[in-house]
Amino acid sequence: xxxxxxxxxxxxxxxxxxxxxxxxxxxxxxxxxxxxxxxxxxxxxxxxxxxxxxxxxxxxxxxxxxxxxxxxxxxxxxxxxxxxxxxxxxxxxxxxxxxxxxxxxxxxxxxxxxxxxxxxxxxxxxxxxxxxxxxxxxxxxxxxxxxxxxxxxxxxxxxxxxxxxxxxxxxxxxxxxxxxxxxxxxxxxxxxxxxxxxxxxxxxxxxxxxxxxxxxxxxxxxxxxxxxxxxxxxxxxxxxxxxxxxxxxxxxxxxxxxxxxxxxxxxxxxxxxxxxxxxxxxxxxxxxxxxxxxxxxxxxxxxxxxxxxxxxxxxxxxxxxxxxxxxxxxxxxxxxxxxxxxxxxxxxxxxxxxxxxxxxxxxxxxxxxxxxxxxxxxxxxxxxxxxxxxxxxxxxxxxxxxxxxxxxxxxxxxxxxxxxxxxxxxxxxxxxxxxxxxxxxxxxxxxxxxxxxxxxxxxxxxxxxxxxxxxxxxxxxxxxxxxxxxxxxxxxxxxxxxxx
Amino acid sequence: xxxxxxxxxxxxxxxxxxxxxxxxxxxxxxxxxxxxxxxxxxxxxxxxxxxxxxxxxxxxxxxxxxxxxxxxxxxxxxxxxxxxxxxxxxxxxxxxxxxxxxxxxxxxxxxxxxxxxxxxxxxxxxxxxxxxxxxxxxxxxxxxxxxxxxxxxxxxxxxxxxxxxxxxxxxxxxxxxxxxxxxxxxxxxxxxxxxxxxxxxxxxxxxxxxxxxxxxxxxxxxxxxxxxxxxxxxxxxxxxxxxxxxxxxxxxxxxxxxxxxxxxxxxxxxxxxxxxxxxxxxxxxxxxxxxxxxxxxxxxxxxxxxxxxxxxxxxxxxxxxxxxxxxxxxxxxxxxxxxxxxxxxxxxxxxxxxxxxxxxxxxxxxxxxxxxxxxxxxxxxxxxxxxxxxxxxxxxxxxxxxxxxxxxxxxxxxxxx
Numbered sequence: 009x010x011x012x013x014x015x016x017x018x019x020x021x022x023x024x025x026x027x028x029x030x031x032x033x034x035x036x037x038x039x040x041x042x043x044x045x046x047x048x049x050x051x052x053x054x055x056x057x058x059x060x061x062x063x064x065x066x067x068x069x070x071x072x073x074x075x076x077x078x079x080x081x082x083x084x085x086x087x088x089x090x091x092x093x094x095x096x097x098x099x100x101x102x103x104x105x106x107x108x109x110x111x112x113x114x115x116x117x118x119x120x121x122x123x124x125x126x127x128x129x130x131x132x133x134x135x136x137x138x139x140x141x142x143x144x145x146x147x148x149x150x151x152x153x154x155x156x157x158x159x160x161x162x163x164x165x166x167x168x169x170x171x172x173x174x175x176x177x178x179x180x181x182x183x184x185x186x187x188x189x190x191x192x193x194x195x196x197x198x199x200x201x202x203x204x205x206x207x208x209x210x211x212x213x214x215x216x217x218x219x220x221x222x223x224x225x226x227x228x229x230x231x232x233x234x235x236x237x238x239x240x241x242x243x244x245x246x247x248x249x250x251x252x253x254x255x256x257x258x259x260x261x262x263x264x265x266x267x268x269x270x271x272x273x274x275x276x277x278x279x280x281x282x283x284x285x286x287x288x289x290x291x292x293x294x295x296x297x298x299x300x301x302x303x304x305x306x307x308x309x310x311x312x313x314x315x316x317x318x319x320x321x322x323x324x325x326x327x328x329x330x331x332x333x334x335x336x337x338x339x340x341x342x343x344x345x346x347x348x349x350x351x352x353x354x355x356x357x358x359x360x361x362x363x364x365x366x367x368x369x370x371x372x373x374x375x376x377x378x379x380x381x382x383x384x385x386x387x388x389x390x391x392x393x394x395x396x397x398x399x400x401x402x403x404x405x406x407x408x409x410x411x412x413x414x415x416x417x418x419x420x421x422x423x424x425x426x427x428x429x430x431x432x433x434x435x436x437x438x439x440x441x442x443x444x445x446x447x448x449x450x451x452x453x454x455x456x457x458x459x460x461x462x463x464x465x466x467x468x469x470x471x472x473x474x475x476x477x478x479x480x481x482x483x484x485x486x487x488x489x490x491x492x493x494x495x496x497x498x499x500x501x502x503x504x505x506x507x508x
Numbered sequence: 509x510x511x512x513x514x515x516x517x518x519x520x521x522x523x524x525x526x527x528x529x530x531x532x533x534x535x536x537x538x539x540x541x542x543x544x545x546x547x548x549x550x551x552x553x554x555x556x557x558x559x560x561x562x563x564x565x566x567x568x569x570x571x572x573x574x575x576x577x578x579x580x581x582x583x584x585x586x587x588x589x590x591x592x593x594x595x596x597x598x599x600x601x602x603x604x605x606x607x608x609x610x611x612x613x614x615x616x617x618x619x620x621x622x623x624x625x626x627x628x629x630x631x632x633x634x635x636x637x638x639x640x641x642x643x644x645x646x647x648x649x650x651x652x653x654x655x656x657x658x659x660x661x662x663x664x665x666x667x668x669x670x671x672x673x674x675x676x677x678x679x680x681x682x683x684x685x686x687x688x689x690x691x692x693x694x695x696x697x698x699x700x701x702x703x704x705x706x707x708x709x710x711x712x713x714x715x716x717x718x719x720x721x722x723x724x725x726x727x728x729x730x731x732x733x734x735x736x737x738x739x740x741x742x743x744x745x746x747x748x749x750x751x752x753x754x755x756x757x758x759x760x761x762x763x764x765x766x767x768x769x770x771x772x773x774x775x776x777x778x779x780x781x782x783x784x785x786x787x788x789x790x791x792x793x794x795x796x797x798x799x800x801x802x803x804x805x806x807x808x809x810x811x812x813x814x815x816x817x818x819x820x821x822x823x824x825x826x827x828x829x830x831x832x833x834x835x836x837x838x839x840x841x842x843x844x845x846x847x848x849x850x851x852x853x854x855x856x857x858x859x860x861x862x863x864x865x866x867x868x869x870x871x872x873x874x875x876x877x878x879x880x881x882x883x884x885x886x887x888x889x890x891x892x893x894x895x896x897x898x899x900x901x902x903x904x905x906x907x908x909x910x911x912x913x914x915x916x917x918x919x920x921x922x923x924x925x
Contacts, residue, residue, distance in 0.1 A: 240636070244775065287732060290643045317636030319644060395598050395608040399509045399616035409612040411544065411595035414772070420612075434646075449634045451650045455657060469663055474646035479733035481646050482657070483759070484664040489689025 013193050014040045014177075015372065017206035019184050019220050021048035023056070023160060023356045024348050025212035026167035031360035032367075033174035034382070035374040040204065041168070041176060042196065044183035044216070046476025047436040049164035052214040053353070054439065055289075055321025056160035057238065057267055057278060059252055061354040062099045062152030064119030064127060065262070072331045075355035075362065077122045080154065082357040090166035091386040092159060093270035098251040099155030100130075100139055102146045102306060108256040112150045119152065126153045141249050141307050155252060157270050160353055161439040169429055170384050174377070178430075179204075181476070184213070187224040189339060194224070208372055209342045210363060215286045215324045217346035226336040227344065233286050233322035234349070236278025237295050240316045242447055243272040247309035255306060262350065264302035266310060271416075271442060276303040276310060278321070291318045316447050323349040331355070333362060335370050343367060387425045391417035412460070413453040415446025423457055427464045435475040437461070454481070509616050514540045514589070515832055516623040517607050519596045519773060522550020523814045524805020524821040525627035526578035531825030532625075533585040537832055540619055541588060542609045544595040548582070549575035550629055552814065554656045557680055563815035574814060591617065599624075599776045601798055623800050623828045626774050626788070627821065630767040630806040632677075635729075638765050640672075642728040647735030651677045651764040655684065664688055666760030670738050671695045672726050675898065676704040676812075678764025683712035685762075692718050693756050696740055698725045701872055703898040726761070727753060735759050767810045777801050784851040785809040791840045791856040792863055793827030794820070802828055809853050809866065812900045816866070823864065841908075846881070846923030848873075850897065857920055859908040866902045869895040869924050879923045882908060887920070895924055 016032055018025045021043035032039045045051060063080050066073030087094045103109040112129070119127040128134075128151045135149045136142055172178060183199040193207045213220040218231045241248065248268055255263040267275040279295045296318075303310045326332055326347025336342040343366050345359065352359075368374055388401055390408050402409045407421035418441045426440035434450075437443060437457055444450035444457070458472050458481065473479040518529045521543030529539045547553065552560070555571030562568060565577070582588050594611040605624050609617045632650035649657075649665050655677065657663040669690055671678045674697035682692045695713060700723045702709050713720055727741040727748065738761060741753040769787040771779070779788045780797035787808040788796040795802050804824035805817045830836045840856035843865070850868040857863040869876070878890040878901065890903055901924075908918070 288643075290728070291641045293639070293641045293727075296639065296641075312639075315636055315639060317634075318639060318641075390597075390610070395616050395618065396509065398597075398608075398610065402610070402612075402615040406612045406615075409610045409615060410593070411597060411610055414544070414595065414770075417597055419610075448631045449636055451632050451634060451653050454653065455661060455663075473733075475733075477733040479646040481665065482663040483666050484689075486658060486662040486664060486688050489664065489667070491687060491689045492691070 012038070014038045014204065014206040016040075016208045016210060016367070017042055017194070017196055017204065018210045018212055020051070020212035020214055021164070021168060021178065021180075022051050022053040022212065022214050023049070023164050023167070023353050024214075024345055024359055025210070026164045026171065027356040027360035028210055028212060028345070028363050029171040029176045030167045031364050033171040033176045034377060034380040036377050037372065037374060039171070039176045040206065041171070041178045042182040042184055042198070043178065043180045046180055046433055046473070047431060048168045048178070048180070049161040049439065050435075050475060052322060052324055053164050054161045055236070055238070055319055056353050057236075057265065057275060058158050058160045058269060058353070059099070059267060060094065060096070060156040060158050061351040062119065062127070062155035063122050063124040064115045064150065064152060065257075065351065067118060068122055070330050071333060072351060072355060073122065075331065075358040076351040077124070078358035078361070079355040083156070083158070086357060089382045090163075090170055090384055092162040092166045094156060094158040094163075095270045096154055096156035097268060098138070099152040099254065100135065100149050100251050101254040101256060102135060102142060102149040103256055104145055104147060106147070109148050111256045112148065116150050119150075124152065124154065127151070139249055139251050139253065141247060141309060142253070143306060143308055157252060157268060158353070159270055163353070165429070165431070165440055166384060170382065173384060174380055184220055184223055187220075189225070194341070207341060208367060208370065209339075210345060211342060212345045212348075214348070215322055217324060217344070221336075221344060221346070224336070224339055224342050226339045226342050229326060229332070229346065231346065232325045233283055234325045235281045235283055235288075235320050235322055237291050237299065237318065237320040238275050238277030239299065239318050241274040241276060241310070241314040242316055243274075245274055245311065245314035247307045247311060247314070248274045249307055253306045255302070264299055266303050266307050273316070276300065282325070286322065289320045289322065291320050317449060325349055331359070333359060333366070335366050341370055343370065387422060389422060390419045412456045413441070413443035413446065415448050416442040418443040418453075420460060423460050424464060427461060432461065432465055432467070433473050433475050434481065458482075509618050510614055511618045511620075512540070513620045514538045515621060516540075516625060516828055517542065517605070517619050517621040518625040518627055519607065520550065520627035520629060520807070521548040521590065522627065522629050522805070523552055523575065523578065523817045524629065524807065525550070525625065526575070526582055527818040527821035528625045528627060528804055528825040528828070529588055530578060530581045530585065531822045532828050533582070533588045535829045536587070537829065538587045539589070540621070541582070541590045542594050542596045542607065543590065543592050546593050548579045548590065548592070551652070554652075554659045556659050557684070560814055563813060564818055578818070596773055599773060601777050601801070605777070605800060623802065623831055624777070625824065625828060626779075626796070626801065626803040626807050627805050628770045628773060628807045630810055631770045632763070633766040633768055635763060638763075640726055640729055643731055645729070645731040645733055645735045647731070647759050648729065648761045648763070651681045651762045654762050655681055658684060658688055664690060666735075667691060668693060668758040669760040669762055670726070670756050670758045671762045671764060673697065673764035673766070674702040674704050674709075674720060675764040675766065676708050678762065679704040679708040679712040681762055681764065682718050683716060686716050686718070690760070692716070693758055694718065694740070695720045696724045696726055697722050698743065699723070701896060729761065730755075735761055767806065769807045769810065771807060774803065774807070779803070782851065782855070784845070785853065790854045792854050792858040793830065793836060794824040794854055795827065795831070795836070800831060809851065811866075812898075816900065816902065820866070841918050841920065843920045843922065846879070846921040848924040849922055852922045857905070857908065859918065861907055863905045864902065865905065865922065866900055867922055868900055869897055871924065872896040873924070877925050878903060879925055880905065881921045881923070883918050892924070
């Protein structure tokens with residue numbers, strides 16, 4: 009552990025913390041990111057729906073409206089620098105009645121006011137041309153061609169990789185329990201006893217932003233987790249649309265959406281259910297019927313038969329519904345970045361700019377670094393190459409020829425690339441490479457990944473976990489356990505085969 | 509890029525691929541087998557229990573022993589080339605088909621062949637497919653993965669297991685887990701009857717005192733990091749009786765809830781798939797909708813016994829040989845599933861020869877009868893002592909002529925009454 013005082017400590021390595029870290033890495037300032045989980049993006053961000061919004065949902069009188077509009081246009085350049093999966097596939101809001109069309113028109117006017125380029129109102133014919141899989145009852149809607157989809161965890165991984173490349177440090181499994189103000193700096197205590205010092209503190213702790221604020225003796229507020237359950241559908245699903253499909257929104261959420269992912273699969277969801285428990289990510293059956301009923305209303309060909317998996321995430325909702333991004337009034341060297349729910353992912357790059365400005369206001373001197381390198385190397389993905397391109401790559405790097413995950417066509421070289429970037433849990437490797445994310449959900453590849461992990465890291469098989477903590481996969485070796493003597497055998501009824 | 513031409517490419521070196529390759533090569537044609545693992549044999553290699561080969565060899569063999577016979581037979585023929593650790597990732601269909609095999613050693617190999625045999629096998633249905641609600645901890649495994657971990661890698665996935673599904677893999681694993689020192693608390697089966705063979709219920713559950721809960725299901729998985737338990741809910745007349753639910757404390761859940769033919773590559777060939785089987789639509793020669801692309805074994809439909817896989821794959825090979833000779837018979841007539849039948853394979857028949865069919869029942873019934881009709885006219889009846897969805901039924905039908913010498917299509921329909 010260093011004795012030096014960091015200029016900035018960022019609490020939370022979700023999309024917001026990662027974007028801030030990367031922004032600060034372009035300045036001559038020492039930064040450390042503190043993450044309580046075993047890997048970055050393991051909190052709110054990993055279950056994000058992955059939509060880069062179109063900038064028409066909120067007025068710019070709201071901070072989140074302003075930051076969404078500013079953020080959405082920053083993704084093209086970020087993708088060129090950081091190579092995460094992102095596509096501006098377009099967003100449709102579809103109306104079923106004349107009344108709903110009136111809401112759509114309001115959204116259109118909102119978007120025009122926000123100076124979003126390319127927005128169009130669509131009549132029935134136009135909207136069905138744009139998305140032929142829509143329900144025939146759709147009477148019209150809004151088309152936002154600049155909206156798109158992104159792999160949220162890949163975005164976070166890339167931001168952190170870039171930040172680290174430029175000198176930002178990362179400490180995982182660092183759960184902040186106390187930040188003591190020592191006039192010039194904070195002494196930050198982790199649950200496991202680790203301690204470090206930083207002059208400025210950024211609270212980007214997502215669901216736990218209220219607790220971190222309390223640990224700093226700053227503002228009291230309450231984050232309410234709002235659960236969203238989603239289903240991932242197979243890439244062969246007949247209902248897979250070309251654009252993100254929104255219904256006309258309900259009061260507390262944007263409704264059940266159908267979301268094509270940039271990797272060719274499709275998500276259906278999310279629900280919006282408030283709860284108190286910040287750890288409860290369980291899925292339920294009750295929502296199942298409702299989610300698919302709603303999704304089929306948009307696209308009739310959506311089918312439960314195509315489900316690969318279900319998962320739930322929690323949005324960190326704050327009273328009032330807007331983002332809370334400000335210099336703390338109680339701790340002048342603490343920047344609060346709380347209540348970042350939708351459109352937080354879209355806004356994240358703009359949030360980072362805003363926080364950088366707030367740090368300056370709070371007194372931090374930020375000087376641009378001459379040696380800042382915004383690029384990270386692009387890791388080739390075998391599934392994206394033609395056989396001839398693949399052969400050229402294989403001649404140099406044979407490990408690309410070892411296909412580990414058959415469902416998503418992931419090679420050993422890609423698994424190794426993930427591990428060498430510090431992603432050493434099974435879920436981390438899944439998010440980085442897509443191995444285990446396809447239709448067999450790891451049935452064929454997880455033992456191969458475990459072998460590569462052991463070889464690359466020296467971990468024992470018992471140390472390998474799904475996502476850290478006690479989530480290990482293997483408990484013992486054959487021969488370790490005492491075998492119980494079975495109850496006396498019943499009468500042998502042989503005569504039939506047992507082999508299958 | 510390495511390039512080669514061969515008469516037939518067999519994709520998959522498991523039980524289906526080996527039987528097909530050996531038979532095609534024996535007729536004098538050159539065959540290339542692509543196998544992604546580092547040895548031939550496929551899933552048989554991890555099936556170290558006995559019971560294989562009773563039909564075919566009249567011997568009681570383990571999985572690896574059964575595989576060995578076919579591996580030896582392939583090895584004896586010098587016109588078979590086996591590419592191990594090679595994954596067929598891309599294909600390009602045509603008059604001559606192209607398969608691109610990826611491997612660490614050889615880079616990408618381009619292989620052109622007139623005939624392709626799809627023999628990729630199947631995969632296991634998993635938690636997502638059956639939608640078990642609850643948390644998403646570690647400790648949820650498909651039974652086949654657990655079998656692989658224990659039998660090949662020597663790793664034990666947990667200490668207290670609940671097995672969902674009473675298919676044979678689940679039953680075999682209940683015994684296997686017990687033998688390595690795990691405690692198997694229960695086998696849970698959603699149907700009112702076991703999916704596996706009676707013999708396996710006796711030998712793998714009863715002999716070890718493992719309870720089998722019929723008409724029950726796992727309605728929730730608990731645990732944050734690792735599985736801490738499951739909620740088991742009884743079903744009465746297909747309705748779940750939430751009030752009668754009970755919890756079992758376990759750290760492991762093994763899923764034996766069915767198999768799905770693995771047809772990714774078939775899709776890349778453009779092969780038309782049958783939603784009932786998850787495999788290709790095939791004519792009487794087991795050829796798919798793409799000329800020259802054949803399918804056999806579990807990639808075509810899931811079989812109960814490997815002996816049937818071998819039999820079907822050898823028949824497939826005989827049609828591949830006809831195709832390579834330019835003598836492939838194309839006068840096929842349709843076969844459809846009638847009452848109480850989930851599917852019949854193949855989907856077409858040849859009127860002037862003996863046809864062999866495989867089918868699955870939709871119903872459970874003792875003293876059932878198989879009824880075959882031709883354009884509505886009864887053709888054949890066969891008594892079946894017992895039918896249930898988990899047990900495949902097979903039968904042969906002799907030449908359907910002379911009536912089919914009349915022009916026009918004659919539809920064969922297979923029912924169970």
